Amino acid sequence: MPIIRDQFVVCNIGLPSQELHYLDDQPTNFYMLGTMGLASSIGLGLALTQKQKIISIDGDGSVLTNFGTLPTIANNTANNFILLIIDNGSYGSTGDQPTYAGKKTSLTEVARACGCGCVIECKGEDTAEELQKALKSEKMTIIVSKCDSGNIKVPVIELDPVVIKYRFMEELNKKNQKN
Amino acid sequence: MTVSEKIVSDFIKNKVEFITTVPCKQLATVIDKIEKCDEIYHIPSNKEDEGMGLCAGAFMGGKRSAIVMQNTAIGVTINTLVTLTQFYRLPLPMLISYRGELGEPVACQVEMAVHTKALLEQLKIPTYHFHKENDVQEFDSILKHTFMSNKPVAILTDATFWNGY
Numbered sequence: 001m002p003i004i005r006d007q008f009v010v011c012n013i014g015l016p017s018q019e020l021h022y023l024d025d026q027p028t029n030f031y032m033l034g035t036m037g038l039a040s041s042i043g044l045g046l047a048l049t050q051k052q053k054i055i056s057i058d059g060d061g062s063v064l065t066n067f068g069t070l071p072t073i074a075n076n077t078a079n080n081f082i083l084l085i086i087d088n089g090s091y092g093s094t095g096d097q098p099t100y101a102g103k104k105t106s107l108t109e110v111a112r113a114c115g116c117g118c119v120i121e122c123k124g125e126d127t128a129e130e131l132q133k134a135l136k137s138e139k140m141t142i143i144v145s146k147c148d149s150g151n152i153k154v155p156v157i158e159l160d161p162v163v164i165k166y167r168f169m170e171e172l173n174k175k176n177q178k179n
Numbered sequence: 180m181t182v183s184e185k186i187v188s189d190f191i192k193n194k195v196e197f198i199t200t201v202p203c204k205q206l207a208t209v210i211d212k213i214e215k216c217d218e219i220y221h222i223p224s225n226k227e228d229e230g231m232g233l234c235a236g237a238f239m240g241g242k243r244s245a246i247v248m249q250n251t252a253i254g255v256t257i258n259t260l261v262t263l264t265q266f267y268r269l270p271l272p273m274l275i276s277y278r279g280e281l282g283e284p285v286a287c288q289v290e291m292a293v294h295t296k297a298l299l300e301q302l303k304i305p306t307y308h309f310h311k312e313n314d315v316q317e318f319d320s321i322l323k324h325t326f327m328s329n330k331p332v333a334i335l336t337d338a339t340f341w342n343g344y
Binding site: 010030032033034035037038039040041042043044045046047048049050066068069071072076161162164165168169172173176 | 226
């Protein structure tokens, strides 16, 4: 958590956003309250239009929903973009139904086949270290973190979407004006 | 100035610098002009909801964005329009080819054409319909209106407007 505290993060819908909000709400977090699958697209749009590093936290189920995102990422290089896929092989927010990524389909290999240059697959416990490495590198990176399914019980986000957007844009604008 | 040139020049005039496109035969010329334009970052998307995600990110990153797509995309993007673009109050000009209108050779396109305006109306999306070439004169005002109101706005452009295809 301390690694992403000061970073600009676009977080996937459902429990991932709710957990991040519960554990460490920051104005630099953009929580998705709807629209499954678009965290990586929003993150890429952000990375291509300004200088700060952007981390999109996505899930395997969400990447499967928006598979077209991987070729778009591969063909529009933004070296300030990191896509962190929490790949637990399950739709965690809807009752842990299994995804195909937990079966025969390897998102790591799909991302590579789509032309994404720097794709790292790691174990859940190594995610923090890999994320730190990716933040130091000036390379667009996709991290596929293979972990177990399971979420903690957290409240829903009651923040208004316009407030989420406003404070995120304010922070981003401030940071971009500074450096 | 052709309608495509006018559209691209109005995008530039209104500082729309990030455009995503999903192709349609009717839109081929305008997409080509967007691709060749130095002032605009052109990012083709694979599906229109993905494109709307890219546009949302670009807008929050400080660049005005727009999407160019076919009317069939309305069927694909309702959830995104409602839970992302409208819910977070993001401006989004949508230049839409209105397939299935007079001059349409493909019967299947008519099936979606008959639902297009009804769906946009249901979603309370301000909608403009370009039928005659001269209608393009309003494009500049429509862009200004979109960024003033922070809403998705639809510009339907039919085959007569594009002078056949």
